[in-house]
Amino acid sequence: MTRDELFTWISERFAEILEVDPSTITNESDFAELDADSIDIIEVVNHVEREFNLQIEEQLLYDIATFGDFVDVVEREIAKAS
Amino acid sequence: MTPSPLSHDEQAIGQGYRENFDRFNEVLHATKYDRFLRFFNFGYAPLEGEEHYGPPLGRNYPNRDSALLLFQVVGEADLTGATVLEVGCGRGGNLGLLMEHYDVGRVFGTDIAFNSMAYCTDRYPAERARFFQADAQFVPVRTGSVDAVLNVESSGCYPDVERFFRDVSRVLRPGGWFLYADLMARTFVDRYREVFTALGLDVVGEKDVTPNVAESRRLRAERQRLAFGDGKAPEGMEEWVGADGSTLNDVLTGGKGAYHVFRCRRSDREADPAQQFTDEERGEMTLSAAEGVELLRLGAPGA
Ligand SMILES: C[S@@+](CC[C@H](N)C(=O)[O-])C[C@H]1O[C@@H](n2cnc3c(N)ncnc32)[C@H](O)[C@@H]1O
Numbered sequence: 001m002t003r004d005e006l007f008t009w010i011s012e013r014f015a016e017i018l019e020v021d022p023s024t025i026t027n028e029s030d031f032a033e034l035d036a037d038s039i040d041i042i043e044v045v046n047h048v049e050r051e052f053n054l055q056i057e058e059q060l061l062y063d064i065a066t067f068g069d070f071v072d073v074v075e076r077e078i079a080k081a082s
Numbered sequence: 083m084t085p086s087p088l089s090h091d092e093q094a095i096g097q098g099y100r101e102n103f104d105r106f107n108e109v110l111h112a113t114k115y116d117r118f119l120r121f122f123n124f125g126y127a128p129l130e131g132e133e134h135y136g137p138p139l140g141r142n143y144p145n146r147d148s149a150l151l152l153f154q155v156v157g158e159a160d161l162t163g164a165t166v167l168e169v170g171c172g173r174g175g176n177l178g179l180l181m182e183h184y185d186v187g188r189v190f191g192t193d194i195a196f197n198s199m200a201y202c203t204d205r206y207p208a209e210r211a212r213f214f215q216a217d218a219q220f221v222p223v224r225t226g227s228v229d230a231v232l233n234v235e236s237s238g239c240y241p242d243v244e245r246f247f248r249d250v251s252r253v254l255r256p257g258g259w260f261l262y263a264d265l266m267a268r269t270f271v272d273r274y275r276e277v278f279t280a281l282g283l284d285v286v287g288e289k290d291v292t293p294n295v296a297e298s299r300r301l302r303a304e305r306q307r308l309a310f311g312d313g314k315a316p317e318g319m320e321e322w323v324g325a326d327g328s329t330l331n332d333v334l335t336g337g338k339g340a341y342h343v344f345r346c347r348r349s350d351r352e353a354d355p356a357q358q359f360t361d362e363e364r365g366e367m368t369l370s371a372a373e374g375v376e377l378l379r380l381g382a383p384g385a
Binding site: 039046062 | 114115117139142144145146305309
């Protein structure tokens with residue numbers, strides 16, 4: 001899966017959780033501006049973990065600011081797991 | 083086995099909380115948030131214009147209000163290298179933060195709920211953190227052996243809180259810290275201060291955090307209720323999260339209750355062996371602990 005494909009997949013899940021139009025989510029989208037709290041982030045992490053059979057360390061999530069940062073974390077974790 | 087010095091009613095209260103918290107753990111375990119849910123407390127939210135206090139937290143830290151509450155409780159206590167015991171530690175979030183941010187030594191957690199102890203044993207590194215199922219009224223450690231005892235939002239569950247305070251006084255080394263916070267009847271705040279002093283625990287810092295705890299509930303309760311039930315929170319969850327209109331929220335916001343932080347240090351003085359709280363006060367506290375058991379019963383999953 002390319003980063004773009006990964007981006008699309010995660011942004012679709014995240015858009016469902018936040019009940020927003022997926023096209024409003026970009027790499028630069030700030031979690032706070034998206035009105036996403038830690039519970040929303042945990043929820044999307046759960047989707048990602050199930051889909052890609054991963055376990056993402058909690059600490060990796062505490063400091064990310066933008067949606068793009070999150071996709072980067074997932075991409076790295078997928079690479080590590082394979 | 084030696085017979086318990088607790089009365090039949092007192093034992094029933096402990097049993098009631100054990101069942102409630104074991105059940106609450108089962109509910110959380112079934113949610114997708116389980117591994118992130120490490121606190122069972124009402125938290126602390128900064129009021130408008132208030133600056134962040136305590137170690138920096140990542141912006142998505144999942145239990146921010148609970149972390150901020152712990153930072154208030156620790157205050158300026160220096161815990162570097164300290165052996166810390168948390169009584170009624172629940173899922174261990176407070177001890178996790180101490181290990182992460184305060185450079186403490188070894189930590190011990192005890193709680194009456196078996197499921198919480200199992201959760202903690204699975205999640206914290208055994209070289210640094212140990213967990214035991216135990217009743218707070220009999221702290222299972224040696225006299226004068228710990229540098230700090232932490233107790234957050236748990237003592238209201240104890241039918242005989244004086245017995246607990248005495249044991250805290252016993253296990254602390256001289257100079258050791260008692261870091262304490264709970265929701266209590268406002269009329270008791272002054273009495274607690276007197277009792278601590280009589281037991282050799284000098285109050286060196288305190289703060290009424292009621293408005294902040296109420297603010298945390300105002301901002302978070304509804305969201306937590308949804309998360310804790312994965313959208314179908316069991317009946318009774320309103321009390322657990324202190325939702326608007328719940329009995330516990332009324333106590334917190336209606337003036338009757340005070341959420342108070344006390345920071346004490348163990349002096350060289352012997353604890354006064356005489357009973358400190360009057361029979362009437364003891365009766366009131368036992369009754370309030372018993373009422374809590376009923377409030378925190380969880381029903382079947384809701385719709
Ligand atoms: C509101 S929770 C607070 C947990 C933890 N201190 C925190 O801040 O997340 C209260 C805790 O007190 C425990 N508890 C209740 N009665 C107890 C008793 N008699 N002895 C020890 N723990 C008790 C419960 O099992 C529960 O974990």
